[in-house]
Amino acid sequence: MTDYTLAHYQEACDAIEKLAQARPKIGLILGSGLGDLAELMVDAVRIPYDQIPHFPRSGAPSHAGILHVGTLFGQPAVIMQGRVHMYEGYDPQQVTFPVRVMKMLGIESLLITNAAGGINEAYVVGDLMVIDDHIDLAGMTGLDPTRGGHVPEMGPRFTPLNQAYHRDYIQKVQQLAVARGLTLHKGVYSFLVGPSFESPAEIRMLRQMGVDAVGMSTVPEVIVARNAGIKVLAISAITNVAIDDPDAEAITTEEEVWENVKQIIPRLKALVEDFMTDFKD
Numbered sequence: 406m407t408d409y410t411l412a413h414y415q416e417a418c419d420a421i422e423k424l425a426q427a428r429p430k431i432g433l434i435l436g437s438g439l440g441d442l443a444e445l446m447v448d449a450v451r452i453p454y455d456q457i458p459h460f461p462r463s464g465a466p467s468h469a470g471i472l473h474v475g476t477l478f479g480q481p482a483v484i485m486q487g488r489v490h491m492y493e494g495y496d497p498q499q500v501t502f503p504v505r506v507m508k509m510l511g512i513e514s515l516l517i518t519n520a521a522g523g524i525n526e527a528y529v530v531g532d533l534m535v536i537d538d539h540i541d542l543a544g545m546t547g548l549d550p551t552r553g554g555h556v557p558e559m560g561p562r563f564t565p566l567n568q569a570y571h572r573d574y575i576q577k578v579q580q581l582a583v584a585r586g587l588t589l590h591k592g593v594y595s596f597l598v599g600p601s602f603e604s605p606a607e608i609r610m611l612r613q614m615g616v617d618a619v620g621m622s623t624v625p626e627v628i629v630a631r632n633a634g635i636k637v638l639a640i641s642a643i644t645n646v647a648i649d650d651p652d653a654e655a656i657t658t659e660e661e662v663w664e665n666v667k668q669i670i671p672r673l674k675a676l677v678e679d680f681m682t683d684f685k686d
C-alpha cells in the first residue's frame with residue numbers, strides 16, 4: 406500500500422499548474438476507447454503522465470496516459486486520457502492519486518466512463534448504464550482506497566457512500582438521454598480487481614446480490630472523489646453480456662470488449678457532450 410502525504414499531491418499539482426494556468430471545474434476520466442474526446446478540447450495544455458511527479462503510468466491498451474487541461478464543450482476541464490487499473494498491479498491509493506490531484510487543481514465534479522459486462526438480463530451489448538450505486542467487493546476485502554495514513558486536507562477519515570453518485574447528475578443525464586432518444590439504464594455496478602473475467606458462478610452470485618453490470622475500474626476513484634466532496638457522474642458502456650452458464654459455448658474476450666466499445670462510443674460521446682454543454686455545477 407502506498408501512503409501518500411499532502412506533499413506528494415502538492416508536488417504533482419504544482420508541476421501541472423506550472424504548465425497549465427487554467428483552473429478546471431470538471432474532471433473527466435475516460436475509459437476504454439473514449440480517450441479521443443480529449444482531441445476536442447480547446448486551449449489545451451497536454452501533459453504526459455510521466456512528467457507529473459508520482460502520477461501512475463498507464464499501461465493498458467488504448468489508455469494513452471496524457472493529462473489535458475483546457476476547455477471542453479465550453480467548460481474549464483481536466484481530462485485524464487488513460488487511467489491505471491488495479492489489475493495492472495497498482496494499489497488503490499496509486500489508482501486514485503490523480504483524483505486528489507484534480508481536486509487540488511480545483512475540480513468540483515467528476516465524470517467517469519467505463520466498459521462493463523452486463524449482468525442484468527434485460528441488458529444487451531451496446532446499452533449504456535448510468536451508475537446509481539455500487540458494490541465494492543475489493544473494498545470489502547481491505548482494498549478501500551482511503552485506507553492507510555489519513556490526509557485530513559483531502560477529506561474525512563470515514564466516507565459516506567450514499568449519494569456517491571450525485572443524484573441531480575443522474576437525473577440530468579437521464580433527461581438528456583430521453584431527449585436524444587438513447588436507451589440509458591440506471592443500475593448497480595460492481596467492481597472486481599480482475600484481470601480475469603468473472604466465472605459463471607460469480608456472475609450468478611453478483612446477479613443475486615443485485616448487481617446490474619460488472620467491471621474493473623471506477624469504484625476506487627468514486628470513493629476518493631466522494632471523500633473529497635467531488636460530485637460524480639459515472640456511465641458504463643455494456644460491451645458484453647456476462648456469461649452465467651459454465652456450458653455456454655461463447656467466452657468473454659478482450660477483443661469482444663474492444664470491438665463492441667467502438668459501436669457504443671458515438672452515443673456515449675453524445676451524452677458527454679450534452680452533459681458538458683448544459684453543465685451548471
Ligand code: HPA
Nearest residue numbers: 520521522619620621662
Ligand atoms: N467483466 C469485467 N470487466 C469488464 C467486463 C466484464 O464482463 N466487460 C468489460 N469490462
